[in-house]
Amino acid sequence: MGNGSPPVVVELGNRSYCVHIGDGLLAQTGQIARENALSGRAAIVSDSRVAPLYLSAVQDSLAQAGYVFSAHVVPSGEQSKSLEMVKTLCEQFAHDGVDRHSFVVALGGGVIGDLAGFVAAIYYRGIPVIQLPTTLMAQVDSSVGGKTGVNLNAGKNLVGAFHQPHAVIADTLTLTSLSRRDFNEGVAEVIKYGAISDPKLLGELSQGITSIAQLVRQCVRIKAGFVTEDERETSGRRALLNFGHTIGHAIEAAAGYGTLLHGEAIALGMLAAAEISSKRVGFPAEEAARLRTMIQQYELPTRLPSGLDPQVVLRRVFVDKKFQDGNISFVVCSRLGNAFSTKEVTREDLAAAIVGLQTGKT
Ligand code: NAD
Numbered sequence: 001m002g003n004g005s006p007p008v009v010v011e012l013g014n015r016s017y018c019v020h021i022g023d024g025l026l027a028q029t030g031q032i033a034r035e036n037a038l039s040g041r042a043a044i045v046s047d048s049r050v051a052p053l054y055l056s057a058v059q060d061s062l063a064q065a066g067y068v069f070s071a072h073v074v075p076s077g078e079q080s081k082s083l084e085m086v087k088t089l090c091e092q093f094a095h096d097g098v099d100r101h102s103f104v105v106a107l108g109g110g111v112i113g114d115l116a117g118f119v120a121a122i123y124y125r126g127i128p129v130i131q132l133p134t135t136l137m138a139q140v141d142s143s144v145g146g147k148t149g150v151n152l153n154a155g156k157n158l159v160g161a162f163h164q165p166h167a168v169i170a171d172t173l174t175l176t177s178l179s180r181r182d183f184n185e186g187v188a189e190v191i192k193y194g195a196i197s198d199p200k201l202l203g204e205l206s207q208g209i210t211s212i213a214q215l216v217r218q219c220v221r222i223k224a225g226f227v228t229e230d231e232r233e234t235s236g237r238r239a240l241l242n243f244g245h246t247i248g249h250a251i252e253a254a255a256g257y258g259t260l261l262h263g264e265a266i267a268l269g270m271l272a273a274a275e276i277s278s279k280r281v282g283f284p285a286e287e288a289a290r291l292r293t294m295i296q297q298y299e300l301p302t303r304l305p306s307g308l309d310p311q312v313v314l315r316r317v318f319v320d321k322k323f324q325d326g327n328i329s330f331v332v333c334s335r336l337g338n339a340f341s342t343k344e345v346t347r348e349d350l351a352a353a354i355v356g357l358q359t360g361k362t
């Protein structure tokens with residue numbers, strides 16, 4: 001399935017699933033659902049920008065495969081990743097006859113994937129979900145691996161569940177309708193894979209993206225490897241995917257959800273993590289410069305938004321869930337492609353790196 005290219009398989013025993021990647025795959029949603037033995041009613045969750053573009057293709061495909069479905073459209077944007085929206089969707093599902101035999105189809109970017117995936121994880125104590133990611137961010141990262149959840153005022157993703165999808169269908173044609181800013185924020189996660197696992201990706205990005213399907217495939221393979229090794233982030237392996245996220249999440253929340261796109265905040269978080277890596281584990285200056293050049297090439301920010309107080313960001317870091325007993329487990333790189341977690345990073349290191357994002361020192 002998928003333009004002749006075999007899917008990438010996320011190997012998780014009896015919860016293994018395929019990530020189908022290629023142009024025009026939304027039209028195969030119904031068929032792929034049937035191949036995964038999903039038989040009940042489908043509840044499609046999408047957002048107000050994605051639904052007008054792609055909902056009908058998904059509905060047609062499900063109808064052709066003989067499914068009955070309902071559609072649930074939430075406002076586009078990070079603000080929809082809330083417990084209030086979880087309740088709204090659950091009430092709509094109950095009203096529309098979605099039951100324990102039904103499945104969820106998450107059509108949209110990472111916000112929809114996380115939100116609808118979480119609803120699928122808890123509705124009737126868990127029903128299947130198929131992820132249909134429509135942003136680069138969601139195709140290379142969030143739709144794969146089963147992390148679902150919503151935000152609290154206190155921080156990002158503080159309420160959630162692991163709930164692996166039955167299938168992921170990444171239709172790369174959907175990426176053509178992304179704004180440049182929305183596309184580029186997804187590149188931040190590609191840069192992350194380059195930093196922690198495969199520096200060749202950075203070389204490819206520097207040449208400009210020639211095959212988007214190929215790029216998505218490379219990233220999904222990397223992510224699938226981490227997820228297979230450490231599905232529930234217990235061994236520390238999967239935690240390496242959080243490179244740039246400790247400070248990035250804090251910046252995103254402190255700026256106010258929706259001010260910076262997720263990937264933009266992660267780009268800033270990676271610059272701070274690179275600075276801390278240089279100080280603590282000797283990350284070479286020329287490799288930090290390479291990371292910065294890539295971030296700039298894809299028009300991602302290198303400075304905190306004006307008016308954002310570094311101290312507010314720092315306070316946010318301390319409600320981050322990666323703290324244990326007052327120590328932070330922080331992902332650093334000693335070389336591009338060689339990431340690991342350390343408990344050696346101090347509050348002062350964090351403060352200096354965040355202030356540096358304001359002053360231009362980081
Ligand atoms: P998003 O879902 O808000 O999408 C960005 C914008 O693009 C939205 O306005 C959306 O309506 C619009 N859009 C989506 N697809 C489109 C298309 N094909 N054409 C035109 N417009 C389109 O944001 P995102 O960047 O995709 O995802 C960010 C979210 O993902 C954050 O909440 C982040 O925490 C989460 N995330 C989760 C994981 C995970 O492992 N679960 C990993 C990374 C990020």
Ligand code: GLY
Nearest residue numbers: 145147238241242
């Ligand atoms: N995006 C980080 C993870 O899936 O673990």
